[in-house]
Amino acid sequence: MANRVIPVLTILLAILAFWYAAAIWMNAPWQDRLNARADLIDVPFAEFAAQTWAQDKPVLPAPHQVVSEIWNATVALEITSRRSLAYHGWITLSATLLGFAFGTALGVALAVAIIHNDASDRSLMPWIIASQTIPILAIAPMVVVGLGSVGLTGLVPKALISMYLSFFPVVVGMVKGLRSPEAIQLDLLRTYDANGWQVFWKLRWPAAMPFLFASMKVGIAISLIGAVVAELSNASGGGLGVRLLTGSYNGQTVQIWAALFIAAGLAAILVAIVGSAEKWVNMRMGARA
Amino acid sequence: QDALTLQLKWVTQAQFAGYLVAESKGFYDEENLDVTILPGGPNIAPEQVIAGGGADIIVTWMAAGMAARESGVPLVNIAQPFKRSGLMMICPEETGITEVADFPGHTLGVWFFGNEYPFFAWMNKEGIPTDGSEGGVNVLQQSFDIQPMIQGQADCISVMTYNEYGQALDAGYGPDNLTIFNYTDMGNDLLEDGLYVMEDTLDDPAKVDAYTRFVKASMKGWAYALENPEEAAEIVVEMDDTGAAEYEHQLYMVGEVTKLVDAADPALDMDTYDRTVQALLDQEIITATPEGAYTSVVTDALK
Amino acid sequence: MNRTGLTAMQFALALLAGGAALLGLAFGFTSFGSAPQLTVFFALGAASLLRLALPFSLWLDGALMLFGAVALILALPEEGAMPAHFWWALVASWAFAWLFVERLSAAIRAGHLPETGTGLVIPVIFGLALLVAWEVITRGANVPPVLLPPPSAIWARMTAEVPTLWADFVQTFVKSVLPGYAIGCLAGLAVAIAVDRSPFLKAGVMPIGNFMSALPIIGIAPIMVMWFGFDWQSKAAVVVAMTFFPMLVNTVAGLNAASAIERDLMHTYAANNWQTLMKLRLPAAGPFIFNALKINSTLALIGAIVAEFFGTPIVGMGFRISTGVGRLAIDLVWAEIAVAAIAGSAFYGVIALIERGVTFWHPSVRGGRT
């Protein structure tokens, strides 16, 4: 354990040190202006550094500023408060989870169609790739408006955008996974005259499990990105994306960073949850420890 | 109760205090209206929302409304509570800009997304090219804050009196170290936050009646906000879903916005209207003088 | 299989196509003569039901699909909603397209038709069918063009605005995406190689790298604009940040892909680290590196466009898209989206081609499609 933790801590410390130094450097010009205006000259370096780490709207907030913003905006607030990042995190999380569920279902369905039908294999794959080259942020507002005009608002449009991003890794992974059984494993079932359904459930599906989980890990992280992007185009209802946006429009850099870190934490937790599900399934499937 | 949906032009803030107060204080209920207020944002075009049927009434700038009318969304102005523009361009004194003639060769920050028309109309009037050619200005798509000025990425930036200008004041800028170009004072203002509806709905007397009651209640809201700025600011903060609105800032904004709004008279001022249309035509933002782009049935009914 | 030589699915599609044509003929009877080409299509489509008795070439299905689509688009009314029986034409030609594609791929699989060439026809037909359906539904159901313009309007706008589109493409793709992509990928590769030398660094950097690659990196776009200014530099910086971690994670995984025995071999030659890296581990990492290059090719474009939403000089695909929505120039927005999709697909395609050339030896390239 220790030989895993120590390197990570070392690197984290290095990053922190670099960050504090960068904060001094990047916030210095503005601090100079402030000090000049307040007729403060020859500020000792230690004091100057402390000043740059305590600006209201710094170019680069110091780590402790971000941490205290996160603390103030989560633990220190009622969870139902609209200022609470926990509240906004929950909104984003629910869109993420719904979008992830849609995306995984769609991805698996497409993969099944692709491996079972030559025509869909040939016709779908290039367009699925092309679909991912469309800048999602560009169509997100139109999707929100379009769905709004047919009465779908709130969670669903966000979830659909997150689905649009997250189905892709699932299709790609599952097509690979469902095709991963070797010829000999398929031949074996043929000698038993197994039907298509049996081939799917007894061979292809279990063989695809590792691929499914690998792509779900990518997919859930991307789902979160999708939800954030959708919120950038739809300020109503809140969410971490909205906090990023309003933070950006009000020059509230500390707020931006805090929202980013909460999003990062969410992503890490979600990936970890999928990872433990994977471990559990692996155990049930008797994989090597 | 008649259900109406209002699409705001921007995020929930005191710029829309009248509507938010009217909703919060129950003025709409008194008029037997069930109003839903949808906040906007940087990627939401109210014109697109109303064209898709997502709203009944929108708040937008006349330039954007007229441009939309030409691209096939028949919007009609039914009321114009904002009489003046809050738009300004500010230049820190370090840039050495003191008058319009100093502009060429400098970088100016401009908001797009339908907010760029007044600027281009102004430059057009001054004869300053904006296409990057010799003797012209460089135009930058500016973020909705004052960072470009603080970081020196733009020499002059766009601000609203009631919003970003406040941020500039907070940051230690002020009239003594800024050159300020106020669009209204220069006579270059184009009509801002008006209320627009789809043309075909005006054929329905019941709808017109609902609009009339809506405008009436909204103006009551504006009047209330004018008299009780603190309470109005609190209401705005309370109604902001995102939790980003700060009381101090909203209080400042209420104070500034109420200078632009005439709470007693929502009618469209024809002089400003004509000037706006002319500027849009000059700038080729629209190609023909619009017909039927406004109606006074609503405001007349209130008289 | 049955007497018609069709599988159950093809048979169902054939019935659907012929049936829809028959219904179109029946419902369109009252307005006979208003759209002669459609009536002809309905008649021919209904006649295709004769396949129950006679052999019916798959090319006839292809011809019917094409004829139906063209007739339908020509017959679309300029104004107002589309007559109800037109919808049957859409259903019928869609079914013919599907049937054609099914039969075509069956023929390719059975070896009756060559893979190259005909294999390419299928995705093209799918794309065209999508465009036709889009055109017919937006125009036929009178979807407001400010919500979703028909492809014909988008195409008209594309051809009319070539200089603008080109300038935007240069600003976004050539100036922001390509340098950012190159820097991000190279940096990821270099750091991966450096990190790989030290187990300590690897143990420290990898969990953080994995964490970062799961981050919504898009969120840093406003920060980058704040740091690097409005021009392409900030966009390139976003692209660098977005492409760096996938490359790092994949390369590190790839450098471990060489099997123990392949490494032992190097050990028996007393090869030094550099030799082992160049002759074994980097080549073995090839497939992983290309995987990252492919992922990054789509990420890079999205990153640059998103960053342009937070401030730009007044050129660029993201700028045009965001201001286009504000001006309700939705057809221009879609024209930009089309350019982005084409550029992105081409970029992806080029990388995939290079991958085929460089990692020719990998089983996934040697056999079967990718």
Place this chain on the structure above:
Amino acid sequence: MTSVVSAQNLGLTFPTGDGDIVALSDVNLTINKGDFVSFIGPSGCGKTTFLRTIADLEKPTSGTLSVNGMSPEEARKARAYGYVFQAAALYPWRTIEKNIALPLEIMGHSAAKQAERVKRTMELVNLSGFEKKYPWQLSGGMQQRASIARALSFDADLLLMDEPFGALDEIVRDHLNSELLKLWARTEKTICFVTHSIPEAVYLSTRIVVMSPRPGRVTDIIESTLPRDRPLDIRETPEFLAIAARVREGLRAGHSYEEGSV
């Protein structure tokens, strides 16, 4: 005697990118009930292909083939045979007993019957006690035996075995050879057995089919004169060595020293 497998002028050609490969050409062979037939021949001579054709995993391109008097496809659908592949091909996510139960599940046997059959065949291949283990927890030889158990579990009368003992060392191989002989003697199954080892072929078979490549064809069929009951040390008898020598001759004749044939 009834014929279980009967091939007349059987041919099979694989079309490939650079020209056709004639994997089988003009094969004539009849295998009767209770026969133990070994196939031997250099790599690529079509041994596996012939077994796969019997199993309806490949379609002949010429000639006729019947299995139990039916077409191979009908025979496969009637679950006429058990196939032991060259590799064990166990499913890694199933325990050994589940792997052995797989064909029974697919053929829809009741749980009780499955359990009973699995128990019996696991005893037969000497794997009792390893029911709950996963394939990777077993040595290569044990995996191979599990795959044999799987093929035996549903008690088909025809066994097709493709180098089942390839991965084992000589001692273990000897042991399994004699076990297989005992099973065959007890159950009267028909067995088609592919091997590279001449002693193994001679020791086990009633008939040895020698094949040769390019194109794959049968060059010799040797009837064994050894008694059915064969102790291990029969392999040092002159009779055994004579048959082995004949097989080696046949093999050497079919073997060209061109590179492609390795």
Place this chain on the structure above:
Amino acid sequence: MTSVVSAQNLGLTFPTGDGDIVALSDVNLTINKGDFVSFIGPSGCGKTTFLRTIADLEKPTSGTLSVNGMSPEEARKARAYGYVFQAAALYPWRTIEKNIALPLEIMGHSAAKQAERVKRTMELVNLSGFEKKYPWQLSGGMQQRASIARALSFDADLLLMDEPFGALDEIVRDHLNSELLKLWARTEKTICFVTHSIPEAVYLSTRIVVMSPRPGRVTDIIESTLPRDRPLDIRETPEFLAIAARVREGLRAGHSYEEGSV
């Protein structure tokens, strides 16, 4: 005679999750220059481990081992040996000739010398004409020969070969066996050779080391009385069969029929 490999009380234990595995215990063995030593024994008895220890791919946990009078590490750095792995381990992105040239590149030979050596060793293993092919375009046997050529290309005096002919059929194996003997006779190399086949071990070796597992140890060392010059049919002589029988005895003694040993 100088000793090339000399092991005293050599032991090697692998620590694993569930207890240590003693792969080698108390191995005493001296291999002299020009010896051809075969290692034979059931799966898991430590043959590969012993070869890997000589090659400095594993570190002994007890006892001493010297190679050419040096420590194994020094010997490896001096490029004292060529190693043929159980699997061919060719790099798929290199052509056959590039694969064979790999050690020469690493050892910094000139291009001309590389070309000459590659040509010579490819001829030796009978692969001429396949220079520009990629590994997957060759049959398993040809790949195995390419890996032998690679080990020969830089002309080390000690060859460590781990079941090099495992994947080949009997005829090809016979052929390569005699080729290897010829090479050995011609070049006076020292060869350590792992095999599962008793006839192969007897046919090739001057000495046969019989090993047995759990823990891996040497149970018997049989000196061959066969002459150095060995035609293929020496394998039918009584002398040959006697040695083979003795090896089989030694092997059987070390072989327990518990499952784990399969």
